Amino acid sequence: MAELRLADGGHLHYELAGSGSPLLLVPGLGGLAEFWNPVLPALAERFTVILHDHRGCGRSSQERIDFSIGQMAGDVLALLDHLGLEKAHLVGHSTGGAVGQTIALDHPGRLDRLVLSGTWAAPDAYFESLFATRSAILRAGGPALYLQSSALMLYPPWWIRDHPALVTITEEAARARVPDPEILLARIAAILRHDRLADLHRVTAPTLAIGARDDMVAPAHLSEALGRLVGGAETLILPDGGHFFPITRADRFVRAVAGFLEG
Template sequence: MPLFTLSDGQELYYETRGEGPPLVLVPGLGGVAGFWDKVGPTLAQQFTVILHDHRGCGRSSHVPGRFSVDQMADDLHQLLQFLGIERAAFLGHSTGGAIAQTLAITQPGLVERMVLSATWCGPEAYVTNLFGNRKAVLMAGGLGLYQKTSAFFLRPPGYWHDHGPELDALGANATHDAVEVEILAARLDALIAFDRRSQLGTITQPTLAICARDDMVTPPALSQEIVAGIDGADFIELSYGGHFTPLVVPTAFLDASIPFLRH
């Protein structure tokens, strides 16, 4: 199992797949490389894909403490330095999009171009309250209730028609991603504190934002705000997919992403 030791002694699990220009896939709040399983193999046919589990998630070190998006970005930067990757394209989903924005601002030479999937750029009443309420559910009801509740707004209502049993099982399998309540709560706090809004204008890398019309976590207006703040950025709105478009509509997601990444 490939592990990289960070400067503070914690370890990151990582994978590399495929051949071609480097492409870093950065997962969202769940923080595990497996989030990309439905689109990763296709991307690996054209790119050298780099994946990792965030600290506190999956197969990386699980050490409680304070978390921040800046810390997550620095962890990834350290990993890429270790792998000898000086410049790469980034595809970041939700929290991963916040990490990509941070690296584009703080390590501009590292980011060649980026796709920002279902993300946001700073404090906003809807997102702040949503993350705060998700944390309240987590603390009051534990991981099982948190995951089962989250399933209703991470995927669109129509998805339940064919996948109801799979989603019903989430509460019973609440430990499948091995995330401790204390760590997940601290990660939610990190998202509430994230703010790069005032620095969007410093981003010069080609940027594409993708969001589904029915995303209930980071609605399209938040992606449109990012695009308005980055000179030359583009926006693609998918008609369906909820917050988890790479999982729910992988073909549509790839059709939107790949032409931009190959430009």
């Protein structure tokens, strides 16, 4: 575990694991490195894995800033610079995939191979309505109700059946996960502004788009669109797993990602 002091005074908590070619794992809206725990051991056998908590999340600085996908990408680039790395593979899930697109388009020399996992190039009507609803739940019901309702959107029913604690979150635990709801609301606003649809044809990094057929947050058609619009991209749509398929289908995810990155 380590900490990077950023030029504007903020800090990023980051971790390194394993050995091999450098691999950035960038989490989604929740912004926590621990999201990747189910796949970390297997990937660390093949790669030097670089993880971090997004700014405003977890053990990174919690100040209210002008959150944007560009800002999140800038933090990842600052981490690469801090580690003395010219380039790395990047696997980005959900919001992390938007970060990956931004780096691939605006700083193409910094990426080797790119995996866009459960993500989108631009919001559509469904996506906008879903996140308007999630924001309203957070404002009206607070962090506990937000996290409980989010679980129903993020995981398939059979996973929640087997992990009921996901929908029985205490207020204390919720406040630990979402200490400042205004930061989360600002991060939601940032992802709704992400729109690189018209630029995707300029991505030069070899790219794999992965989705799940039952993803309720970033539906499979958004991953399929990425696969069509990024030149030469590969597309894999899993039959199930929900939005958090790197957790619920961890073995399948690792096989696909490792096979692509080592290809």
